[in-house]
Amino acid sequence: MGGKGSGNWCRWNTGATLEQTRRIDIRYMTKQGLLKAGRGGSLSWSSRGEPDGSINYQCSEQRLHLNFRSRSHGGEWESVKQSIWFDRTPCHYGGERLWFLCPRCDRRVGVLSGHGTLFLCRHCYQLPYASQNEGRIERLISQKHKLGERIFEHYDYGEGWGKKKGMHWKTFNRLHARYEAMEQQWCGYMGQYLHLL
Ligand SMILES: [Zn+2]
Known part of the structure; x- marks a missing residue:
């Protein structure tokens, strides 16, 4: 049940492979038919061929609900629930394209990453880095x-x-x-x- 998130990886060219970097790619999930209202399951990632965590998700018409365990800065594991709103834009050739709205900045994005405790867009994660x-x-x-x-x-x-x-x-x-x-x-x-x- 559920889809594997493999293929969603950033390939680290510095050798700094991050065991805990997770990405949710909306196009991948749509293609796999995972984002249908009422659909739920788990998403799992692998790193160097080893299982590397998973999250549970539940999909409604308007939102993607995530449920996972997270740990920041080596602290205690905690259970995290996150709801991510969808946005839809019309496609040129009919139909519509589905987007996530970043829970922090409300930007329309195709990929959310779980680097810290929450899944956020890349813009939110690059801010502290840029400084x-x-x-x-x-x-x-x-x-x-x-x-x-x-x-x-x-x-x-x-x-x-x-x-x-x-x-x-x-x-x-x-x-x-x-x-x-x-x-x-x-x-x-x-x-x-x-x-x-
Ligand atoms: Zn953001």
Whole structure:
């Protein structure tokens, strides 16, 4: 029952593999048919082939309810319940696209990560990091956004999808590889930061 979250991993390019980084990818869950009202189950992650935690979820029309155990800064384990609101936007070709609303900043996002005690969007997690690393990470993020806006037909808050109309696939593939490399680098920075916690 439930879906495996494998394939949702950031691949840490610094070797700083984080055992406790969890991601919930709304597109992955939608594809797997997990986000239907009334549907529930568990999501599990693995790291280096080993099971690495799981959370229980329950889905309603408007919200995704999460139930899991969490520990911050090596403290006591506590039981956490979180409700995440959905948002929907119309698609160009009919139907609608489903989003999470970040529980902290209300941004519309496709991915939430459970780095600390709660699942939040990447923007909420990069704020404290940026202050410690001055311009480096911000430069990377702004370069990544610029490239994202250039190559994707749709680009919103760091999530892009669809090839830009009129762009050759060859060009798109090449630039997309660069975009992914930036994403990896960002993951690496995040990895270092999370190691400091
Ligand atoms: Zn947020």
